Amino acid sequence: MTVDQRIDDLIEAGWYMLDNDCDATAFANWRRKALDCVIALLGPSHRYTSYFVDFVYEAETKSLLAGEGILIAAKEQIATTGFELRHKEMTGK
Numbered sequence: 001m002t003v004d005q006r007i008d009d010l011i012e013a014g015w016y017m018l019d020n021d022c023d024a025t026a027f028a029n030w031r032r033k034a035l036d037c038v039i040a041l042l043g044p045s046h047r048y049t050s051y052f053v054d055f056v057y058e059a060e061t062k063s064l065l066a067g068e069g070i071l072i073a074a075k076e077q078i079a080t081t082g083f084e085l086r087h088k089e090m091t092g093k
Helices: 003-019 024-042 048-055 061-081 083-091
Strands: none
Touching: 003 024, 003 061, 024 048, 024 061, 048 061
């Protein structure tokens, strides 16, 4: 699965939860996967990671919207700087 596909799938899942009644378990699962993705792509100290932790915390519309926005911003960040650059920073390779 490509980086873009991984983010797109998470974004689509978030929109699905916004359009349907999402339960706390589904939200928690989506949140965990989305946060893991943001951390893997941008690192644990990136501002988008901090924003995600601070603003995406409960199964409510505002948290889902915040999470969607952060995922979209992360996707744009990767498109601009490239995943390879981030991978080199994390692995030293």
